[in-house]
Structure formats: structure tokens, C-alpha cells
Amino acid sequence: MPNNDRLLAAVHDSIRAYCEANHDFGFKANDPVVRLHEPTFSADEIAAAVDVLLSTRVTMGPKVKGFEREYADKFGFTHAVMNNSGSSANLLAVAALVNPATKDHLKSGDEVIVPALSWSTTVWPLVQHNLVPVIVDIDPLTLNADPSEIERAIGPKTRGIMPVHVYGNPCDMGAIMDICKRRNLALVEDCCEALGAFYDGKPVGKFGRVGTFSFYFSHHMTTLEGGICVTDDFEFAEVMRMLRAHGWTRELEDRERYLKAYPHIDPKFLFVNVGYNLRATELQGAFGSVQLPKLDGFVERRRENTAVWRRDLDRWGKFFMFQTETPRGKSSCFGFPMTLKADAPFKVGEFMAFLNAARIETRPIIAGNIAVQPAMKLFQHRVVGDLRHSNRVMEGGVSFGNHQAVDEAARDYVTGNVGDFMRTKGLA
Ligand SMILES: Cc1ncc(COP(=O)(O)O)c(C=O)c1O
The missing domain is CATH 3.40.640.10 (Type I PLP-dependent aspartate aminotransferase-like (Major domain))
Structure with missing residues (x-):
């Protein structure tokens, strides 16, 4: 008879050793990258999945x-x-x-x-x-x-x-x-x-x-x-x-x-x-x-990141609109969305390219205005009003990673790069 407990313990030990050696998703000042997301899982989850298999x-x-x-x-x-x-x-x-x-x-x-x-x-x-x-x-x-x-x-x-x-x-x-x-x-x-x-x-x-x-x-x-x-x-x-x-x-x-x-x-x-x-x-x-x-801890980190960025990036509020938490609401802060104002003296593409060159990943906000996606032409729908705020988000929306692996050093890195961009534009 196989000794399943012993065999499973050996499998778990190997998974743990592998993850400890390879799964460091934290920000590194000497090799800075801020991705849109990093894995929320490691040895515990992988071991549970392997047990199932x-x-x-x-x-x-x-x-x-x-x-x-x-x-x-x-x-x-x-x-x-x-x-x-x-x-x-x-x-x-x-x-x-x-x-x-x-x-x-x-x-x-x-x-x-x-x-x-x-x-x-x-x-x-x-x-x-x-x-x-x-x-x-x-x-x-x-x-x-x-x-x-x-x-x-x-x-x-x-x-x-x-x-x-x-x-x-x-x-x-x-x-x-x-x-x-x-x-x-x-x-x-x-x-x-x-x-x-x-x-x-x-x-x-x-x-x-x-x-x-x-x-x-x-x-x-x-x-x-x-x-x-x-x-x-x-x-x-x-x-x-x-x-x-x-x-x-x-x-x-x-x-x-x-x-x-x-x-x-x-x-x-x-x-x-x-x-x-x-x-x-x-x-x-x-x-x-x-x-x-682990969910509550992940959400808390995202909320803390949002609060700090809102404070530190507020000085660029003449160019960007930031998402505001709904009164009576407690947001779980999925990313950090910003929308460039229509009269800003630069394009959102330039801003994104600058951040991307510093290895800060960016993306648009959700799918922008869904009404202008080509798929909608194929199907019956009704549009109410001019959707101008959604269009603005589609034209000027940008977000970067806000997740459990973003810490104080990663936040400062992003904030610093936003400031550097403004300096290259002569706006700071
Ligand atoms: C608002 C919204 N609805 C639905 C989905 C679809 O979820 P999934 O990617 O798990 O299919 C997403 C994707 O992130 C989303 O942002």
C-alpha cells in the first residue's frame, strides 16, 4: 500500500520550495516594474489544486x-x-x-x-x-x-x-x-x-x-x-x-x-x-x-494604495479627473483609473507611452464607451443622450495596476514617473 500522507507531504514540500524560489511578485527598486496585475496565489492554492488532480x-x-x-x-x-x-x-x-x-x-x-x-x-x-x-x-x-x-x-x-x-x-x-x-x-x-x-x-x-x-x-x-x-x-x-x-x-x-x-x-x-x-x-x-x-487583506491594500495616490497625484487634478468613491459606498479599488480632461495640453497616448517606457503598465478604462464598439452595429439597441462622459473616458481614460503586490515603493515609483512626465512637458 502506498503511504499517501508521506507522498502528498513530499509533493507539498516541493511545491512550497518551488514557489519560495520563484514567486516573488513584489516591487524591486533596482529592477522596477509595475504590472497591471500580479498573481494573488502561490504555494497554498497550487497545493490545493494538485490535491484535487x-x-x-x-x-x-x-x-x-x-x-x-x-x-x-x-x-x-x-x-x-x-x-x-x-x-x-x-x-x-x-x-x-x-x-x-x-x-x-x-x-x-x-x-x-x-x-x-x-x-x-x-x-x-x-x-x-x-x-x-x-x-x-x-x-x-x-x-x-x-x-x-x-x-x-x-x-x-x-x-x-x-x-x-x-x-x-x-x-x-x-x-x-x-x-x-x-x-x-x-x-x-x-x-x-x-x-x-x-x-x-x-x-x-x-x-x-x-x-x-x-x-x-x-x-x-x-x-x-x-x-x-x-x-x-x-x-x-x-x-x-x-x-x-x-x-x-x-x-x-x-x-x-x-x-x-x-x-x-x-x-x-x-x-x-x-x-x-x-x-x-x-x-x-x-x-x-x-x-x-485572503480577500479582505487584498482589498485593504488596494484601498490604501488608492488613498495615497489620490493624495499624491492630486496636484495634477488640473489635467486629470480621478474616480470619486460614491457617498455611502466602500470601494474595493480595482485599479487606479484617471481620465485626462479634454483641454489638457498633452494626449493620453503620450502619457501612457511615458509610463510604459518606465515599465509601468497601463490600459484603458474597461472597454470605454460600449456603444461605439463595432459589435453594437450588428444588434438592436437604444442610446440615450450624447454619452459625453463615457466618450471622454474612452478618449482620455488610463489606469495602472493597483493590487495586492503594489506597496509604498511601487506607489512612489508611479507618482515619481507621473511627475517626471509633467516635467518633460514643462508643466511642473
Ligand atoms: C464589469 C465586468 N463584467 C464582466 C466581466 C467578465 O468577467 P470574466 O473576465 O471573468 O469573464 C468583466 C471582466 O473583467 C468586467 O469587468
């Missing part, structure tokens, strides 16, 4: 279920349905919202309001489910959907709102909830950039009928790829469980009611809805359980 139980099972429970419990969500990406989480949420098994489901041609500053796969699931995206402008300070623009966008076919908590900054949920109640609209919160963010002390994702999160590699915590849908509505969670896996009853919490209703069909192969395969693997579940206890 060695067990050979690799597809969705107890590890995924365990992580779902832990995630729900940490934030006070009632139900959590893990899947294989934030995009899949959005797909599942919207698919459930239009599914005939869902009470008060949305119908083909119904409109859903989305902010212009959103990710592609915030909007695509609406299109893919025959809903019509209605695109509204953002508040230039918070970068989130402007509630007065949402109100203005509502028409006779409007049935829902899908706000995005941009860069971890919670939307004005007081105003949005008020609109949803008065206008009887369904709310789907895209929280894919906002793990660990709160509004009024309540976690984002808890306000709507369903909330979605992403555990992509570069996010606050990761399951490599991965996502999760959260809801307090049991039946809605059950529909998402069906749609996640082939329309099958296999993963339902209340399978019994279907097994009783269809005793003549093999209970192991009973299909009660349509579906996709959006299941997460056991590796992802195991990863999540190791990462979750």
Missing part, C-alpha cells in the same frame, strides 16, 4: 459546493451558484431572468438599461437573450451609471437595469433601488470588478434579484477563471443551477419535486429546462476556498 475528482463537486457556501456566508448571500467566468455569471443571470421557469421573467424585446462604461460581456448576454440594451451615460466622478440618466432612459418597454460597479466603486444604490421600486424594474448587478465592495454596509450583489462576480486571474481574488452568481431567491438559484448544467436536475437542491413528478424517466438523466455547460471545476472550487480568507 491527484484525487481524480475534478469536475464540479464538493469543492465547488464548499466554496459556494463559504462565499455566500462571508457576505450574507443566501444562494451562490459558481460557474466558469464572470462572463458566464452574467450569461447565467440574464438567461435565468428571461427563462419561462422564472416568475415575472423578461420577454423578447424587453429593454434593460446598462451604462455605456461597461464590459462587453455585461451587454452581450442581453443581446444573446433577445433583450434590447439601452445605453446611458455615467457620472464622470464615480464612473458609474448616472441615476438621472437611468430615469430619463425609461420607456414603455423597459423592464430591467444592469448597473456595473465600475472599478470596485459601488453605484448609487439608494437612487437605483428607488428607481427599481417606483418603476417595477428587475435589477441585475454586475459586480465583476467589485469583489469586497459595500454600499451602506451591505455587500454589492445583495441589492438586486441577482449579482455576478468574476474570479478572473487579475481580479481581487482568483479561481484562475471563474465566476459566481448570488441571489436571495431560492427558485431563481434553482433555475441558474439548471441552466448552468444542461438543464439537468442533477445539481438542484430540490431535485425531489422533479423526480416525483416524472417517475417514468431515469432520475439520473432528467432534464427540466434548457441549459449550457458553465460548470466550474473542482480545482477552481479548491482555489477559491484558499483565496477567500
